[in-house]
Amino acid sequence: MENEQRSPGTSLVAEPRKRRSPVLRRVLIATVAGCAVVGGLLWLLPEEPRPAPPPAPGPKAQALTAVTAGVPAALPDLAALIGDRETRVRVRPRDARSWAVLGSAYVEQGRRTGDTLYYPKAEEALRTALKVRARGNDANAVAMDGLAALANERRDFRAARTWGEAAVKAAPRRWTTYPLLIDAYTGLGDYKATQRTLEKLLELHTGPAVMARAAAVYRDRGWREDAAAQLADAAAKATAPAEQAAWLQRAGELAWERGDREVALRHFEAAVRLDPDQREALAGEGRALAALGRTSEALNAYQVALAKQPTPQYALELGELYESLGLTQAARVQYDTLRALAAKDAAAGVDDELVLGVFEADHGDAHDAVRRLRAEWTRQPGIPVADALGWALHKAGQDEEALKFASAATDKVHGGGVRDALYAFHRGMIEKELEKHASARRHLQEALQINPYFSPLRMPLAQAALATLGEPPEEGLPADKEPQDKTS
Numbered sequence: 001m002e003n004e005q006r007s008p009g010t011s012l013v014a015e016p017r018k019r020r021s022p023v024l025r026r027v028l029i030a031t032v033a034g035c036a037v038v039g040g041l042l043w044l045l046p047e048e049p050r051p052a053p054p055p056a057p058g059p060k061a062q063a064l065t066a067v068t069a070g071v072p073a074a075l076p077d078l079a080a081l082i083g084d085r086e087t088r089v090r091v092r093p094r095d096a097r098s099w100a101v102l103g104s105a106y107v108e109q110g111r112r113t114g115d116t117l118y119y120p121k122a123e124e125a126l127r128t129a130l131k132v133r134a135r136g137n138d139a140n141a142v143a144m145d146g147l148a149a150l151a152n153e154r155r156d157f158r159a160a161r162t163w164g165e166a167a168v169k170a171a172p173r174r175w176t177t178y179p180l181l182i183d184a185y186t187g188l189g190d191y192k193a194t195q196r197t198l199e200k201l202l203e204l205h206t207g208p209a210v211m212a213r214a215a216a217v218y219r220d221r222g223w224r225e226d227a228a229a230q231l232a233d234a235a236a237k238a239t240a241p242a243e244q245a246a247w248l249q250r251a252g253e254l255a256w257e258r259g260d261r262e263v264a265l266r267h268f269e270a271a272v273r274l275d276p277d278q279r280e281a282l283a284g285e286g287r288a289l290a291a292l293g294r295t296s297e298a299l300n301a302y303q304v305a306l307a308k309q310p311t312p313q314y315a316l317e318l319g320e321l322y323e324s325l326g327l328t329q330a331a332r333v334q335y336d337t338l339r340a341l342a343a344k345d346a347a348a349g350v351d352d353e354l355v356l357g358v359f360e361a362d363h364g365d366a367h368d369a370v371r372r373l374r375a376e377w378t379r380q381p382g383i384p385v386a387d388a389l390g391w392a393l394h395k396a397g398q399d400e401e402a403l404k405f406a407s408a409a410t411d412k413v414h415g416g417g418v419r420d421a422l423y424a425f426h427r428g429m430i431e432k433e434l435e436k437h438a439s440a441r442r443h444l445q446e447a448l449q450i451n452p453y454f455s456p457l458r459m460p461l462a463q464a465a466l467a468t469l470g471e472p473p474e475e476g477l478p479a480d481k482e483p484q485d486k487t488s
Helices: 020-044 059-069 073-089 095-115 120-131 140-153 157-168 176-185 189-205 207-221 225-239 241-257 263-274 279-289 295-308 312-324 328-347 353-363 366-379 383-395 399-409 422-433 438-452 458-470
Strands: none
Touching: 059 073, 059 095, 073 095, 095 120, 095 140, 120 140, 120 241, 140 157, 140 176, 157 176, 157 263, 157 328, 176 189, 176 207, 189 207, 207 225, 225 241, 241 263, 241 279, 263 279, 279 295, 279 312, 279 328, 295 312, 328 353, 328 422, 353 366, 353 383, 366 383, 383 422, 399 422, 422 458, 438 458
């Protein structure tokens, strides 16, 4: 092969440059130009939009979440859920879960509106769910939770305990059953079981609903600061307005019980702003406004609460406010309303014997009050019943026995740790009648220290009784030789 000629300056190791063909050059130029054009177009195009957040759940979904989790639901959402489930069970009458959800929604609707005629409908739907339930779904647990909630609302705490314990046995890890059991055990005065159940609940779940339930237990044990902290956290972490309003309402009740009128009113007003259907907060506004001397506003708040959620308790409170103002005829109208509402509740299976006993002891037949409350104590011996029965016995002239029940209501060892001004007032007045002057003075002072505004009718009576007792003698306690208690 003939050697190639090289120029003098050419390296011996350099490879000869191959000339590209004209076709290849045109392809390369076109490719580069195309990339430039595409790059320019991409630069001109807007950024690809980020995926839109999922839409907020609708009213039915929100109510379904609330009802199945045992938290308060907004009334419009409840109405939407009830309408949807009523349609479903008409089309699919063996849909056990829809029956269970419908029954639970009826319970919540009855509780929130005060219309106890929802309760028989709830019971029918929940028992239908148990009858047609299908294997492998959770309708059975939802239905048993609903029946426990229904029994609590009817103040049938034994039935609530039965259904709750059955639900726990069927689904031990289902946390929503445990708050219902806490209510049942509290109503029955079984405070050891209440504490055990709360501990189990705290192991299983966290969140606003659990915090609020823990606050209720802490309140009953007299741990006010812990209860207030739990409710503040629950209200801050709740996402649904109806749920947040419910926890604010409870925070208002706690502030009211310790005599913080302004704080209580702020909580109640905030709850109503969040959820205008929060009728318990409206009644709370009535209490706080009356204590602040804003009487006309207080009467209006009570009237609205009673109109929107007609319950015997609100009628009693409004009647006593009228009576404290000397408006006896208006008070009698409310007391007649109380009796009518209690009769309506009884037809729906609701036990109003506690509020009826309290009413009869102060405004009616004390012996009838004793009869009612003795029977109630046999059924469900909780702290409120102990206090009411003790006071009824006092009004009926049976003070020795009355003191036993009044002491039980204020005895921290046996569960009466709640610092309640009314309970302390009742015990002090009974002790005064028994001439246990030192203890009477202490409990009446305690009532006014806990909440100086606890009752528009009873607060003046406490002040007058203390004035009658006078200051303790300088030489020490009188020789009534009463046993030392731990209530102060």
